[in-house]
Amino acid sequence: MEAGKPIEDIRREWGRRLLILAHHYQRPSVVAHADAIGDSLELARLAAREKEAERIVFCGVHFMAETAEMLTAEDQTVYMPDVRAGCPMADMATEEQVRVAWSALCEQGGDWLPVVYVNSSAAIKAFCGEAGGSACTSSNAAKVFEWVFGQGKRVFFLPDEHLGVNTAADLGIPDGAVAVYDPEPGGTRPGRAALRAARVVVWKGYCHVHTSFGIDQIRAVRERLPEAKIIVHPEVPREAARAADAHGSTAQIVRYVKDAPRGSTIVIGTELHFVSRLADEHAGRVAVRALAQSVCGNMARTTEQNLLALLQSWPDENIVRVREQTARPARACLERMLELG
Ligand code: SF4
Structure with a gap:
């Protein structure tokens, strides 16, 4: 069934009460119906500023929709056309693993601050907010690292090893001052000497779409x-x-x-x-x-067809919700990211 025209009819009918946001990695047929297209930082800013829309449809992956949900007002509802669109990298850091790692770091000294990439669950952002840290995106990771260093602290970055390593290098930090923490059972963790020398500890997570470039x-x-x-x-x-x-x-x-x-x-x-x-x-x-043909299968889960199905029937199971208990501290770490720019 042709979905383009009915989607546009529904958008016209709803007017400004409906906002469709699409990440840059979405299919062209989905992007064609978006009110705004952006990267994670741009879309988070838009969600935080949006006051008119009653319903926000997020065409992206789950952590992005969760971020939008936490930054919008209580009377605004965030939906995803396919709630199964997750991010394997975000799943590489569980709350339990992160708390174990954080205790191990803090035992070696109290001068660490967590920096979480937005590609992480709300629970991980909540941990970060409670610990006084900040979220970041790939657009502002360097600024957030500098914010940590400006307080005389060191960075515990998760969950993407490569963004952490590349950001540290951009700031002139030698490779020897960056340690990698592997959370898997039996995984390599930095010893005392490596931790003493480290200014940045990075989590051993990765995005398979981007590690395919060499x-x-x-x-x-x-x-x-x-x-x-x-x-x-x-x-x-x-x-x-x-x-x-x-x-x-x-x-x-x-x-x-x-x-x-x-x-x-x-x-x-x-x-x-x-x-x-x-x-x-x-x-x-x-x-x-x-450089090579590398597609994010999770981003591709959103199609014109499931976008239309959502707009026609608004099923409750497509609503993205974060418990307030988690959202409150997670919001603190997201708002710090937005303040840092
Ligand atoms: S491109 Fe990589 S980091 Fe982005 S959503 Fe897909 S798997 Fe996650």
């Missing part, structure tokens, strides 16, 4: 397209981030392509739906290519 692909592009510039997302492993011409968040990649001179070629290492949309938007001005 230096072999970058070398191949350099041979094939020597004039091309290569930009990758900071969730890629450090070797790939260092071999590329630049690395940056989704919003920074958007700017990089916009600012590229006419006739140039940009090769991008991030999610394929987003790269393809940039390629279409800049066709004829800049040649945009994918």
Whole structure:
């Protein structure tokens, strides 16, 4: 069934009482119906500012919709077209594991602050808020790390090892001052000496969409397209981030392509739906290519069909809820992130 027209009819009927937000990695057919498209930080800011919409439909993954739910007012309801759209990276840090790790760090000294990537559950954000830390996105991770260092403290970053490692390197922190904590049973944990030397401890989590980019692909592009510039997302492993011409968040990649001179070629290492949309938007001005074909299957769970089904019947099971007990401290760590910019 053709879904585009009925979706637009419903949007017109609801007017400003309905807001559809879409992450950059969504399918083009879904993005076409969004009131706003953005990365995690932009969408969190929009959700926090939105006052008119009674219903907010979040086309993205679960942690993003949870974030929107915690930042919107009580009389606003957040829905997802497919609530099974999760993020495997966010699932790599459970509350129990994080509390065990935090106790181990604090036993070695009390000068740590947690920084949680928004790609984490509400429970992990609640832990972070209780401990006085902040959330961050890939757009503002460096600012949040500097906020911690400015207080004379050290960073406990989770759950993405690579964003933590790449952000530390951007701030000039040597690799020897970054320790990796593996939460799995039998996983390697930093010993006393490594912890004493560490300014940053990173959780051993990863995004499979971004760890599929490596230096072999970058070398191949350099041979094939020597004039091309290569930009990758900071969730890629450090070797790939260092071999590329630049690395940056989704919003920074958007700017990089916009600012590229006419006739140039940009090769991008991030999610394929987003790269393809940039390629279409800049066709004829800049040649945009994918470093490799890497799709986020969870982002792709949202389709025009399940978006239409949601808008037609508003099932309760598509509502995203966070218990207030969790939301209160989690909100504190999200609001700190928004204040830090
Ligand atoms: S791209 Fe990676 S981090 Fe983003 S939602 Fe998909 S799995 Fe999670």
